Every structure is written in C-alpha cells, then in structure tokens.
Amino acid sequence: MYRIGIAEDEEQxxxxxxxxxxxxxxxxxxxxxxxxFSDGQDLVEGYRPIYDLLxxxxxxxxxxxxxxxxxxxxxxxxVPIIFVTNLARYAVRGYExxxxxxxxxxxxxxxxxxxxxxxxxxxxxxxxxxxxxxxRDGFRRVSEGEIRYIEINGHQMTVHLKExxxxxxxxxxxxxxxxTPGRFARCNSCYLVNLSxxxxxxxxxxxxxxxxxxxxRPKRKAFLEAVTNYMGVWGR
Amino acid sequence: xxxxDILTGLILGHxxxxxxxxxxxxxxxxxxxxxxxxAACGLASYGLFFLFLTPPSDSLLFYSLPYIFFWASGVxxxxxxxECGIREAVFCAVCAYAxxxxxxTAYLLLDYLIWGGRSWHLALQGVIYGVLWxxxxxxxxxxxxxxxxxxxxxxxxxxxxxxxxxxxxxxxDHAEFSGQGGQILMLRGYDLICSVFALYFLLSxxxxxxxxxxxxxxxxxxxVRRNQLIEEQETMxxxxxxxxxxxxxxxxxxxxxxxxxxSEKLSEMxxxxxxxDASAQTGNEALDAVLTKTALxxxxxxxxxxxMADGSGLGGLDPVDLYAMMGNxxxxxxxxxxxxxxxxxxxxxxxxxxxxxxxxxxxxxxSKEPEFSEDGLPRTSKADPNVHGFGTRSIRDIAESYGGTxxxxxxxxxxxLRILLPLRP
Numbered sequence: 001m002y003r004i005g006i007a008e009d010e011e012q013x014x015x016x017x018x019x020x021x022x023x024x025x026x027x028x029x030x031x032x033x034x035x036x037f038s039d040g041q042d043l044v045e046g047y048r049p050i051y052d053l054l055x056x057x058x059x060x061x062x063x064x065x066x067x068x069x070x071x072x073x074x075x076x077x078x079v080p081i082i083f084v085t086n087l088a089r090y091a092v093r094g095y096e097x098x099x100x101x102x103x104x105x106x107x108x109x110x111x112x113x114x115x116x117x118x119x120x121x122x123x124x125x126x127x128x129x130x131x132x133x134x135x136r137d138g139f140r141r142v143s144e145g146e147i148r149y150i151e152i153n154g155h156q157m158t159v160h161l162k163e164x165x166x167x168x169x170x171x172x173x174x175x176x177x178x179x180t181p182g183r184f185a186r187c188n189s190c191y192l193v194n195l196s197x198x199x200x201x202x203x204x205x206x207x208x209x210x211x212x213x214x215x216x217r218p219k220r221k222a223f224l225e226a227v228t229n230y231m232g233v234w235g236r
Numbered sequence: 237x238x239x240x241d242i243l244t245g246l247i248l249g250h251x252x253x254x255x256x257x258x259x260x261x262x263x264x265x266x267x268x269x270x271x272x273x274x275a276a277c278g279l280a281s282y283g284l285f286f287l288f289l290t291p292p293s294d295s296l297l298f299y300s301l302p303y304i305f306f307w308a309s310g311v312x313x314x315x316x317x318x319e320c321g322i323r324e325a326v327f328c329a330v331c332a333y334a335x336x337x338x339x340x341t342a343y344l345l346l347d348y349l350i351w352g353g354r355s356w357h358l359a360l361q362g363v364i365y366g367v368l369w370x371x372x373x374x375x376x377x378x379x380x381x382x383x384x385x386x387x388x389x390x391x392x393x394x395x396x397x398x399x400x401x402x403x404x405x406x407x408x409d410h411a412e413f414s415g416q417g418g419q420i421l422m423l424r425g426y427d428l429i430c431s432v433f434a435l436y437f438l439l440s441x442x443x444x445x446x447x448x449x450x451x452x453x454x455x456x457x458x459x460v461r462r463n464q465l466i467e468e469q470e471t472m473x474x475x476x477x478x479x480x481x482x483x484x485x486x487x488x489x490x491x492x493x494x495x496x497x498x499s500e501k502l503s504e505m506x507x508x509x510x511x512x513d514a515s516a517q518t519g520n521e522a523l524d525a526v527l528t529k530t531a532l533x534x535x536x537x538x539x540x541x542x543x544m545a546d547g548s549g550l551g552g553l554d555p556v557d558l559y560a561m562m563g564n565x566x567x568x569x570x571x572x573x574x575x576x577x578x579x580x581x582x583x584x585x586x587x588x589x590x591x592x593x594x595x596x597x598x599x600x601x602x603s604k605e606p607e608f609s610e611d612g613l614p615r616t617s618k619a620d621p622n623v624h625g626f627g628t629r630s631i632r633d634i635a636e637s638y639g640g641t642x643x644x645x646x647x648x649x650x651x652x653l654r655i656l657l658p659l660r661p
Contacts, residue, residue: 110581199592201658224641228656235591
C-alpha cells in the first residue's frame with residue numbers, strides 16, 4: 001500500500017493527478033492512499049514522515065513548492081518528491097531540494113506514468129533486507145544497507161561495514177542470493193560490493209565508501225553496467 | 237593411345253578450369269548474353285591454349301609457357317564474360333587456376349595411392365571437383381561482394397600461385413622421367429599442401445582488405461556526422477546569444493518607461509523569445525546546446541520534453557564528444573517516439589545527475605519493442621543501417637573511451653538509455 005501526498009492549489013489539476021494515480025494503480029494492481037493538500041502551508045504544518053511519495057506543485061499562493069520541499073526535507077530527508085510545475089525552467093533547481101523529478105502542466109498521463117514508474121522503483125528498492133551472519137559464538141544481524149562490501153580471502157570472509165569489519169564464514173554466492181537484486185555486484189571474484197557506496201570508478205579501481213578495490217578485467221564491464229543501472233534507479 | 241589420354245586430360249582439365257573461373261566470376265557483373273559469351277569465349281580460350289602447347293624442353297621458360305597460357309586463357313575468358321577490370325579477371329583466373337591445380341593434384345595423389353598409376357576415374361575426378369567447388373562456394377562466394385582487387389593482390393596472386401604449380405610440375409615430371417617414382421607421392425603431397433595454403437591466404441587477405449575498406453567508409457561517415465554536430469553546436473550558441481541580446485534590449489526599452497500598448501507588445505515578444513529560451517542552463521555549454529536544440533526540435537514536432545540536468549561535473553569531457561553522445565541518444569529517442577501510433581506517448585525524458593565522482597546521463601522514452609543484435613545494441617529500423625545503427629555504437633565507444641559505460645533497457649514499453657561517466661578531476 002503506497003501513501004501518496006499531493007500539494008496542489010488548482011482544483012482541476014488536483015483532480016487530474018488523483019485520476020491519473022487511480023488509473024496507474026488500476027493498471028498495475030497497486031493499492032494507494034492519496035492525501036490531498038491545497039497549499040504548501042497545509043502540507044508542511046504538522047507534517048509527519050508517513051508518505052511514500054509527495055507530489056508538490058511549485059506555484060502555490062501561500063507557500064510555494066520549493067519552500068515547502070525545503071522545510072519537509074529537514075524532518076524527512078528520504079521521501080521522494082516529484083514537482084508539478086508550469087515552467088520547466090525551475091525544474092533544474094529541483095535538485096537543490098532533493099526532488100527526483102518533475103512534470104509539466106498540463107500533465108499528460110503517459111509523462112506522469114513514466115515518472116511514477118521511476119519513483120516506485122526507487123521506493124521499492126529502499127526496502128533493506130537483513131542478513132544474518134553466523135559467528136563463532138552466536139550470530140549477528142546486519143541490514144544490507146550498512147554493508148560496504150564483503151571480501152573473501154581463501155576461506156575467510158570479511159564483512160566491511162561503515163565503521164567496522166568482522167570475520168565470518170560463508171560464500172559470496174550465498175550472500176548474493178540473499179540481498180536485494182541490483183543492489184550488490186562483484187567487481188572481482190573476491191569482492192561483493194554494495195553499489196550505493198560506490199563513489200568513483202577510475203580505470204581498474206573502484207572506490208567503495210573510502211576503500212579502493214581492484215576491478216578484474218573480465219568483471220569490469222558487467223560491474224560498471226550494474227553501477228550504471230543502480231545509479232539510474234536509486235542513485236544519489 | 238597415350239597421346240589421346242593426354243589430350244583428353246588436357247581438354248577436360250581446361251574445361252574444369254573454365255568452370256572454376258565461372259565459380260569465381262559469380263560475384264561480378266555479367267555482360268549481356270552471358271551464356272552465349274561463355275560458350276564463345278570458352279571455345280576461343282581453348283584455341284589460345286592449344287595454340288601455345290609446346291613440346292617438353294629443358295628450358296624452364298618454355299616449360300612454363302603452356303601453364304602461363306593456360307592461366308591467361310582464363311583471364312581472357314573472364315574478361316569476355318564479365319564487366320570487370322583486368323585485376324579482377326587476373327584474380328579470378330588465378331583462384332580458378334589454383335583450385336584446378338589443387339583438384340588435379342588431389343586426384344593424382346589418390347589415383348597413385350589407390351590404383352597405383354595412370355588410369356581414368358572420371359567419377360572420382362568429378363567428385364573431387366564437386367566437393368571443392370561446393371566448399372569454395374559456401375565459404376567464400378556466397379558471402380562475397382563484387383571483387384575489388386588492388387594491384388598488389390592481383391600481382392601477388394600471380395606471383396605465388398603460378399610458380400608453385402609450375403615448379404612442382406616440373407620437379408614431378410623430372411622425377412617420373414628419371415625413375416624416382418617413390419618421391420612422387422611426397423612431392424604431390426607437398427604440392428597439394430602448398431597450393432591449398434596459397435589459395436587460402438590469397439582469399440583471406442582479400443577478405444581482410446574488404447573489411448578494412450568497410451571500416452574506412454564507416455569512419456568517414458562518422459567524421460562527416462561529427463562535423464555536422466560541431467556546426468549545429470555553433471549555430472545553437474549563436475541563436476542563444478541573439479536571444480539574450482534581444483531580451484536585454486527589450487528589458488532596456490521597458491525600463492525606459494514603455495507604457496500601454498508598447499509595454500504589451502514587449503511582453504508578447506518576451507513570451508515568444510522565452511520559447512527559444514528553452515535554453516538550458518546546466519553548467520556545461522555543450523550539454524546546454526544539445527538539450528536546447530532537442531527542446532526546440534521536440535516542440536516543433538509536438539513531442540513532450542522533460543529534462544532535469546546538472547551538467548556541472550562534465551567539464552572534463554571533450555565538448556564534441558558530449559554533444560555527439562547526447563545528440564545521438566536524443567536523436568534515437570525522437571525517432572523512436574515518432575514511430576509510435578499514439579501521439580500522447582511521444583515523450584522524451586532526460587536526466588543528468590552527478591553520483592559521487594561520476595555522472596549519470598539517462599534518456600527515457602516510450603518505444604516499440606526494439607530488436608537487439610548480437611553486440612547488445614538495438615538493430616536499426618532505418619533504411620540505411622550504416623548511417624543510423626552505428627549511432628548507438630558510437631555512443632558506447634565514446635563512453636568507454638572515458639572509462640564509462642552504456643546500458644540499454646526495455647521494460648513495460650519504455651526504453652531507457654543510461655551512460656555512466658567517471659569524472660576527471
């Protein structure tokens with residue numbers, strides 16, 4: 001069930017968006033709950049981060065969309081925001097408040113559907129799976145989002161988190177089966193990398209959350225493609 | 237009786253040779269009345285050949301003459317039947333000669349091995365020729381374009397193929413004559429191997445030369461396209477400049493206290509110019525140019541256009557490369573949406589976004605299902621595949637030259653093109 005908030009002052013435009021959302025939900029068998037707001041002020045007042053997606057009109061009388069987005073970001077840095085606007089020019093500034101996209105009025109269904117599809121892929125990917133690693137004495141539960149990369153050296157497998165690393169036993173293949181598809185990729189037969197931590201690729205080296213790892217020749221192309229697709233869907 | 241055998245052998249051998257010539261002639265353009273010509277030239281070539289049959293002598297030159305004229309008659313035959321230059325005729329005759337020599341050597345070898353001597357096995361001969369022709373046809377002729385033979389190829393063909401057969405024949409005849417029969421097997425075997433390799437290399441070099449030509453042609457087309465893109469970029473920059481100048485002047489007029497109708501007119505004009513001011517401001521000039529150009533094109537063709545682009549990290553790229561990559565990608569997207577039946581689906585969306593120390597460029601559009609070919613790139617549906625299909629290939633090449641990559645995806649009716657580029661500091 002997806003909770004979607006719409007901030008739009010024009011009656012007609014609001015109805016249109018709601019209609020499109022229902023149509024999309026119907027075509028893709030999704031359940032949605034839409035909460036409308038008639039102005040930026042209303043959206044921001046008493047805002048709680050319960051939404052999966054926000055559609056915000058930029059041109060609103062009391063508080064415009066950019067301002068509203070800026071305020072919301074302070075308490076909710078993660079919620080995907082799609083701006084609705086009359087003028088495409090303002091769209092580039094959308095990056096400043098972390099908007100993922102925008103649509104231009106009058107909104108057409110197909111343009112809207114394209115953006116919505118992307119937003120939904122992003123939302124789905126946000127679910128982080130937990131992995132359970134058996135240790136010598138007990139086990140340890142880690143969210144996949146905390147893992148930078150996993151390294152295998154002979155039979156020893158080291159899990160590198162943001163601040164620490166620990167050693168476990170196991171195989172990379174088993175881990176690959178457990179994580180969210182598309183989120184991890186191997187740059188080398190001994191490294192399984194969490195793509196959200198990839199910040200640079202230079203020649204044969206990939207920088208993963210501060211550490212530089214070597215890409216093997218045969219795996220490089222496929223790894224780069226995995227990074228590209230990850231960045232395309234979830235990247236930031 | 238022996239003479240009759242030899243005569244028949246020669247006539248038959250020549251006949252096979254002419255058939256071989258016709259095999260290698262297949263990629264060439266035939267002259268009118270081909271069948272008639274073939275018959276006439278065939279007979280004439282016999283004339284040429286027999287005219288110069290000389291009795292065996294110790295002089296190598298005299299010894300070689302029949303062989304040379306044998307081959308030359310093939311050149312004459314080819315020229316008579318097809319529209320081609322001397323080089324192509326020489327090449328065909330040389331290949332046919334080699335083939336004929338290979339076949340007859342193989343036959344003699346088998347004859348010697350199985351039946352120990354000179355006897356007639358027409359059926360075996362026919363089979364050997366048949367197999368060889370089939371092999372050559374399947375591997376070479378079927379896929380061959382009309383022969384374009386450079387001088388070096390035709391000369392080396394003659395210089396390699398003819399001497400092999402002449403020398404070996406001379407040596408074998410000498411061995412037979414001086415009674416060293418045992419060596420004949422070895423000599424014939426070696427002759428066969430050499431001739432096969434010689435023909436193989438001749439044809440391989442030809443194929444390689446042809447692919448080089450193709451490559452050169454593609455490179456030239458790409459160069460032309462690149463020049464076009466550079467010009468387009470220049471034009472866009474100038475239009476942009478003019479628009480800014482105009483806006484500045486109009487603002488100046490407004491500031492001077494324009495009122496009423498004048499002011500209205502000015503606002504109207506500003507509105508018109510604003511359309512051209514779909515000018516992107518992404519932080520990178522080349523990106524601005526290609527996005528603005530595409531925005532205008534889309535507007536002219538009624539295609540929906542959305543763009544969210546931060547080009548600030550792209551400074552390390554050669555502007556022409558960037559313009560070419562994005563230009564190609566966007567051209568493809570526009571073509572794809574124009575082919576859609578539902579005009580509402582004609583939408584192109586562009587995102588350019590920094591990710592860490594990399595930049596992601598993405599183009600999304602609705603599209604009909606594309607066919608992907610073996611190299612992972614979509615097959616073009618444009619009439620001239622050489623012009624259009626290589627657009628995606630060139631995007632990939634440019635991306636990879638910067639250490640980046642190109643990915644393509646098609647899901648739920650939407651085609652997504654993504655380019656990832658590591659940034660140069």
